[in-house]
Amino acid sequence: MTALNNLISRVKNIFDRKATPATSAATSAEPPTDISVVSDPRISAAFADMEKYLAENYGTPPDNLSYQDYANGASFFSKDAVFAPSLVILSDSDGLYNLPDNVMMLISATSIKDENWLIEELGKFILFLKELGTTHHIQHFAIGFSKDKLGHPATVQTADVTCIRLY
Template sequence: MKALNNLNQLLSRVKNIFGRKASPAANAATSAEPPTDLSVVSEPRLSAAFADIEKYLAENHGTPATKLRYEDYTNGASLFSKDTTFAPSLVILTDSDGLPDNVMMLVAITSTNDENWLIEELGKFILFLKGLCTTHRIQHFAIAFSKDKPDHPATVQSADVTCICLY
């Protein structure tokens, strides 16, 4: 009878050990935000283009990779910067409705620096992107200009798009 009692105690302990819920630290790992770094971009050509842009932003504006957020889509990918010095938003489309194939679109630029500085840096960035498009076989470079509320890009309802065919 004593052996049966010991066996029941052992089974009870095993059930107790394996019946415990995971600790909060283990749960935090499974409920973490999905990654938003360059690794989420599935198309190798777009990933290489974004890596060059990331390098440009780091070398010219000191933008750390942690301030950049990427999203992958079935027809392209996007980069959004949360840097305060120079923060571009870019989209590269590989198959798009209404636009030519292989389009890089500069959607927005924000900065805490003055307007003259931003205009000069924007000019340099556009020239860099134009060369980058040719290097990574992106046929068109588009820039969206808003006339609605240029001081608040989040509330833009419509924009004029200028698209340049590079080759």
């Protein structure tokens, strides 16, 4: 879980560069976190397709999904127990960490199922993301790989990001 938190923290740092959220909701106890908060129509459509994929393949209800909008993209987080991916789509990375603009990054995927099941489902999900990128004109797909397996395998100190051009 520490690895997930560290990786999410690094991705959030990308957004912190443009720190203000793109939407500002009226002051309330809890701001909305549903898909309606995503202001970019292309990213919103991509996330809607992802919602459909998760519902059809894992029975994930929309209540288990949350979104956050930023001036340079949006993030998607699933709290589902069976298969819970987290994803960020950047419309503008401003060259941060040498990332191109128009990139989607898979932050994490967790499950209560065993590791072999998760690896197989993650492979299917990555193929889905490739199609999603092409359909919604998201040119790049990034995944972070950790080289830190020294003391504890779940501890990630640094990660190399590999970015693949989709089309």
